[in-house]
Amino acid sequence: MIHRFFGGVHPQGHKEYTEALAVAPLPQPPEQVVLSMSQHVGAPCAPTVSVGDSVTVGQVVGEPTGLGAPIHSSVSGKVVAVEPRPHVGGSPVMAVVVENDKLDTPAEPIPRPAKPDKLTTEQVIEIVRAAGITGMGGAGFPTHVKLSSALGKVDTVILNGAECEPYLTADHRLMLEQPERVIEGGRVLMRALGLTKLVIGVEANKLDAVEALKAKAPADVEVRPLRVRYPQGAEKQLIQNITGRQVPPGGLPANVGCAVFNVATAAAVYDAVFDGKPLTHRIVTVTGKGIVRPGNFLVPLGTPMEHLVETAGGLKGAPGRVLCGGPMMGIAQYDLTASTIKGNNGLLVMSTREYAPTPKGVLTCIHCGRCVSACPMHLVPLAFNQRFTAGHFEQLEGLRILDCIECGSCAYSCPAHIPLVQAIRAGKNEVRKLQTAAKAAAAKAEAEAKAAEEAAKAEEAAKAEETKAEADVPAEPTKEKEEATSK
Ligand code: SF4
Numbered sequence: 157m158i159h160r161f162f163g164g165v166h167p168q169g170h171k172e173y174t175e176a177l178a179v180a181p182l183p184q185p186p187e188q189v190v191l192s193m194s195q196h197v198g199a200p201c202a203p204t205v206s207v208g209d210s211v212t213v214g215q216v217v218g219e220p221t222g223l224g225a226p227i228h229s230s231v232s233g234k235v236v237a238v239e240p241r242p243h244v245g246g247s248p249v250m251a252v253v254v255e256n257d258k259l260d261t262p263a264e265p266i267p268r269p270a271k272p273d274k275l276t277t278e279q280v281i282e283i284v285r286a287a288g289i290t291g292m293g294g295a296g297f298p299t300h301v302k303l304s305s306a307l308g309k310v311d312t313v314i315l316n317g318a319e320c321e322p323y324l325t326a327d328h329r330l331m332l333e334q335p336e337r338v339i340e341g342g343r344v345l346m347r348a349l350g351l352t353k354l355v356i357g358v359e360a361n362k363l364d365a366v367e368a369l370k371a372k373a374p375a376d377v378e379v380r381p382l383r384v385r386y387p388q389g390a391e392k393q394l395i396q397n398i399t400g401r402q403v404p405p406g407g408l409p410a411n412v413g414c415a416v417f418n419v420a421t422a423a424a425v426y427d428a429v430f431d432g433k434p435l436t437h438r439i440v441t442v443t444g445k446g447i448v449r450p451g452n453f454l455v456p457l458g459t460p461m462e463h464l465v466e467t468a469g470g471l472k473g474a475p476g477r478v479l480c481g482g483p484m485m486g487i488a489q490y491d492l493t494a495s496t497i498k499g500n501n502g503l504l505v506m507s508t509r510e511y512a513p514t515p516k517g518v519l520t521c522i523h524c525g526r527c528v529s530a531c532p533m534h535l536v537p538l539a540f541n542q543r544f545t546a547g548h549f550e551q552l553e554g555l556r557i558l559d560c561i562e563c564g565s566c567a568y569s570c571p572a573h574i575p576l577v578q579a580i581r582a583g584k585n586e587v588r589k590l591q592t593a594a595k596a597a598a599a600k601a602e603a604e605a606k607a608a609e610e611a612a613k614a615e616e617a618a619k620a621e622e623t624k625a626e627a628d629v630p631a632e633p634t635k636e637k638e639e640a641t642s643k
């Protein structure tokens with residue numbers, strides 16, 4: 157049965173630059189890798205090595221301090237710095253910098269107490285945690301946490317091979333070239349959740365990958381081609397398309413009995429469970445009209461973006477825009493010394509022809525409603541922009557701005573070129589600030605009320621004490637009593 161999600165758009169695919177190019181290792185490994193301590197959702201890791209230490213490939217260099225996953229060195233060599241470095245997300249973040257000795261000396265493999273199909277759920281969760289696996293489709297949520305929280309709540313496991321972002325082909329090449337890693341990694345996740353069926357969703361513009369997967373799929377794996385429509389690969393839209401279930405506003409896939417993992421995440425699980433290898437490398441598509449020789453590369457994590465640009469033949473003149481990820485959801489890059497992290501599936505260099513900056517001046521909404529029709533989350537993007545620009549931040553939460561998945565479909569379809577996603581991201585920040593302030597005010601009011609209550613109790617106790625003391629003072633003897641006593 158075909159289910160369809162609401163809204164969405166049809167941007168040009170531009171996958172032709174790299175879809176036919178096999179994944180290649182970097183011809184020249186990087187001289188240094190810069191291993192950011194922030195590669196996942198949650199608190200950054202704490203470095204576990206110091207300047208001067210020798211490290212091996214797969215050695216832990218950062219341990220989580222809260223929600224997170226460990227970070228491993230992707231090369232062998234010497235630690236030359238532990239300091240904040242540019243991060244793809246914007247502000248500098250603490251990083252471990254390793255001078256590559258180019259010997260690729262391996263660390264001890266991750267302990268695996270049983271054969272892959274005999275591992276208990278707890279053992280799989282521990283291996284996935286120790287391997288530092290996080291969502292590789294961009295979200296970066298620690299996979300062992302997702303597994304633990306889905307236990308007993310889900311009846312469907314979905315592997316996300318939609319790769320609906322234009323230009324990107326990293327997942328496509330992975331499914332086409334290494335379908336066994338994807339399938340077997342997915343089956344490990346399926347068994348860990350106590351289920352017997354796995355569905356792999358792939359957009360129908362990758363039919364060769366669909367065939368490659370089908371050729372290797374055992375009876376418990378269904379490969380489902382999906383219609384081409386952006387954002388098909390967004391978790392909630394993928395679930396709706398495959399199962400017909402709708403994740404409620406503010407809800408999680410587990411609320412409708414589903415767990416979704418990216419195909420590259422499943423391949424990383426395969427490496428950990430079958431080969432004892434932690435997550436140290438990933439496939440990155442380096443593409444766009446602004447790059448000389450686009451390609452799909454197997455990249456050691458921590459490789460600086462400038463090294464990837466060099467590997468792909470350099471820039472074709474001044475770029476119009478550089479993005480980490482695709483054109484719809486990618487993050488603009490202004491410093492190419494930032495390095496590859498676990499969730500980076502692409503580096504897109506758009507030429508000045510491909511990317512026309514937003515026209516300057518006042519951009520007026522013509523109330524055409526196209527952004528509303530395009531929004532797969534049933535939101536009203538023009539209202540976010542209106543309230544944000546007018547400074548009415550307090551109204552944004554009620555409009556469900558936090559449900560926005562930042563897919564960019566609204567901005568893509570806006571004829572007035574209003575930078576809606578920028579306004580939405582800034583609006584979300586304002587809402588979070590208001591929520592924090594409201595929480596702090598509520599906590600303060602609660603503390604004050606508690607203090608007042610305690611003060612009232614103390615006063616009451618003091619009064620009671622006073623009354624008791626007065627009652628305990630012996631009464632002055634009366635004249636009659638004195639006389640009676642003397643008799
Ligand atoms: S409002 Fe958010 S979810 Fe809706 S189209 Fe725009 S970016 Fe996508």
Ligand code: SF4
Nearest residue numbers: 521522524525527570
């Ligand atoms: S698409 Fe653009 S112009 Fe049309 S209603 Fe939305 S914000 Fe306004």
